[in-house]
Amino acid sequence: MKAIVCSKYGPPDVLQLKEVEKPVPKDNEVLVKIHAATVTMGDCELRSLKFSGVLKFLMRLGLGFRGPRKKYSILGQELAGEIEAIGNEVTLFKKGDPIFASTGFHFGGYAEYVCLPEDGTVAIKPDNMSYEEAAVVPxxxxxxxxxxxxxxxxxxxxxxxxxxxxxxxxxxxxxxxxxxxxxxxxxxxxxxxxxxxxxxxxxxxxxxxxxxxxxxxxxxxxxxxxxxxxxxxxxxxxxxxxxxxxxxxxxxxxxxxxxxxxxxxxxxxGNMDDKEERIEQLNFLKELIEAGTLKSVIDKRYPLEQMVEAHSYVEKGGKTGNVVITI
The missing domain is CATH 3.40.50.720 (NAD(P)-binding Rossmann-like Domain)
Structure with missing residues (x-):
């Protein structure tokens, strides 16, 4: 599958389009065919490791000192797509379900496919949103x-x-x-x-x-x-x-x-780290969206192949709303 790989920290051009192995879901995971992901300022900070003091050291300790370790090398923390396969123990979702999700520090959104735990921050996509609109919500x-x-x-x-x-x-x-x-x-x-x-x-x-x-x-x-x-x-x-x-x-x-x-x-x-809270809140946002209370604001869209340009645009600041990656 195609994926954007970050093997070292640095400017946007450290991001490289590569062919990597398509993941296989574990018993408790779903395999998602990604239709849209996003680029946030947080993604740019992770790519460049532009953190100060203790936080920078902790990020290197967790992700990798010279660059993200292999399991963290495909960035992207939010996405929307369709479930293509499910693990043997999955009961919350089925093949064909349209979903939107936050991957958190597991990353993986900058690719054609990703495996997510069924009890992660995953929910059925709002009926009245496109994949691109839904991807920016989490x-x-x-x-x-x-x-x-x-x-x-x-x-x-x-x-x-x-x-x-x-x-x-x-x-x-x-x-x-x-x-x-x-x-x-x-x-x-x-x-x-x-x-x-x-x-x-x-x-x-x-x-x-x-x-x-x-x-x-x-x-x-x-x-x-x-x-x-x-x-x-x-x-x-x-x-x-x-x-x-x-x-x-x-x-x-x-x-x-x-x-x-x-x-x-x-x-x-500080950020919330309670998994159950995140799942409840994502479903609450879905309800508000379907009721017409919330909508996504999208500034620009880029194909996966233009990830460097997308990161450059977000990193310079001044975007209005969200930047979407179409896959």
């Missing part, structure tokens, strides 16, 4: 839902989403509106109209305005991209306000949490 949708639930976002609250034009941000806008919040989205100038079209009540062009200095305050501030800090946003939070940070710098987390404890405001960071 990472951005799950992250957005996880943080908004952690904040217990409620009707009538105000929330500012920084980085609202990306994968997580576009889902966060729609989910916050679903919960009844008043949403302000912060993004690049090219994304303002799209943010409005998916529900943002107000938008801020970050190239023209610093939301931490405009005098506005919010019940929740959700920094999707990790460009701010609790300390810089504390003046923009209401009494008992909550600061959410999706991509924290590890060296700052403890300091920020200590700073928050000295106030009446709350700091929440």
């Amino acid at each position: 990472t951005g949708g799950l992250e957005a839902l996880h943080f908004l639930r952690a904040a217990n976002i409620e009707k009538g609250q105000t929330i500012l989403i920084s980085g609202a034009s990306g994968s997580i941000g576009t889902f966060a806008i729609q989910l916050a509106k679903y919960y009844g919040a008043e949403v302000t989205g912060v993004g690049n100038p090219n994304s303002l109209e799209i943010m409005k079209s998916i529900g943002a009540d107000k938008v801020i062009d970050y190239t023209k305005e610093d939301f931490t200095k405009n005098g506005e305050t919010y019940d929740v501030i959700f920094d999707v991209i990790g460009k701010s800090s609790f300390s810089s946003c504390i003046g923009s939070l209401n009494e008992n306000g909550i600061y959410l940070l999706a991509n924290p710098k590890m060296v700052l987390v403890n300091r920020e949490k200590k700073a928050a404890k000295k106030t009446n405001k709350k700091y929440i960071s």
